[in-house]
Amino acid sequence: MDKKVIAIVTRAVPYRESDMVLTLVSPEEGRITASARGCLKPRAKLRFAAEPMNFGEYMLAGKGDRYIVTDCVQYDAFSPVTADLDKFYSACMILELLSKLSPEPQPGVFLAAVNALKAMAYEGKEGRDAACDFLLDALREGGNGLDLTTCAECGCVLDDEAALSEGGGVMCKHCAPWDSVKVDASSRAFMAGEERNVPEAIKIRANRLLADFLYRTQGVRPDSSYFKEQE
Numbered sequence: 001m002d003k004k005v006i007a008i009v010t011r012a013v014p015y016r017e018s019d020m021v022l023t024l025v026s027p028e029e030g031r032i033t034a035s036a037r038g039c040l041k042p043r044a045k046l047r048f049a050a051e052p053m054n055f056g057e058y059m060l061a062g063k064g065d066r067y068i069v070t071d072c073v074q075y076d077a078f079s080p081v082t083a084d085l086d087k088f089y090s091a092c093m094i095l096e097l098l099s100k101l102s103p104e105p106q107p108g109v110f111l112a113a114v115n116a117l118k119a120m121a122y123e124g125k126e127g128r129d130a131a132c133d134f135l136l137d138a139l140r141e142g143g144n145g146l147d148l149t150t151c152a153e154c155g156c157v158l159d160d161e162a163a164l165s166e167g168g169g170v171m172c173k174h175c176a177p178w179d180s181v182k183v184d185a186s187s188r189a190f191m192a193g194e195e196r197n198v199p200e201a202i203k204i205r206a207n208r209l210l211a212d213f214l215y216r217t218q219g220v221r222p223d224s225s226y227f228k229e230q231e
Contacts, residue, residue, distance in 0.1 A: 002070070005029050008055040008114065010099040014040065020050040022069065024058060025098050027107035034060055034067035046072060052095060053078045053117065078121040087120045090127035093222045094134050100220040101138060112137035128203040129196055135210040136191065144217040146170050148192035158192075161185045164213045181216075183209055 010031075011023035018040040024032045036050040048054060049072035059071040081087045098106075098113040116134045119125035139145060149158055152168050153175035162183045163176030171180065187206035189195040208227055215221035 002059065002061050003067075005032065005058050005060065006056070006075075007032065007058050008095070008098070008110070009050065009052050010095040012036075012050050012052050018044075022050055023099055025102045025110060025113075026105070027110040028105055030105045031099055031102045032060070032067060033065060034058070034062075034069050036069045039069075048072070048074060048077065051077065053081065053091060055114065055117075076118075076121075078117040080121040081117060084120075084127065086127035087130070088127075089226060090131040091117055091120065093131055093226045096222050096226075097134070097138060097214075097220060101142070101218070106141060108141040109138055112141065126196075128200065128207060131207050132191060132203070132210065135207060135214060139210070139214055139217065142214075142218045144169075144213075146191070146213075148188055149194075151175055158188060159185075160188075162188045164209070166213075166216055181209060181213060 005026040005028065007024040007026040009022050010025050013021045015021045018038050020036045020039050022034050022036055024034055026032060036046055038044050039047050039050040046069060049069055054074060055076045056072050056074040058069055060067040061070050062068055081091045094113050094116050098109060101109050112134055116130040120127060120130045136146060146169060148170050150156065151158060151172040153171050156172050158170065158172060161173055163171050163173060163180035164183060165171055165177055165180040186198055186202045187209060190198050190202055190206045191210065204227065211221050
């Protein structure tokens, strides 16, 4: 049975001599595996459709969990992202998490990923800033949104260090339970969007804290190599 899906390529793996096995994520279908036959040949017309980050309308033939890409109308490739290493690493992390979070349709997470790629490609947004915002969006879409400006327990304004609690959200250091994840003041301000002009080490630390909290609350995390490459 043929179908059309709006999707983005989150992963592409070579198969046999000239094929690629693609992981597609669609806001309506969730995660889909499909083969792009012959796309590694020099003159393959669908070579573009097998590139990670390619966003478009895919025509698929097959049934069950076995599909073949027969055509693609490209909406965007976000190609400027590949010219900046930090943006590229962040894009890879965003695509990986999108795939892991989308065995079933997750339209809100899908939109957050597309918006993050668009912001990096065309709006001048830095890679680590986009990664932070995507992680916050992913937490919110999973029912774990974070208010990084006030304590969820006592309501005080957060202007210093804070803590992330699986059961209670963001708390001040006085209310935080013993098993919460401590967040230093600079990382909290970066996450909250109050101060984005901070050293890269703080951005990396903040994103690692968010990624760890995503794992604690939703069971998925980016491959550890993402943060190793950032250090």
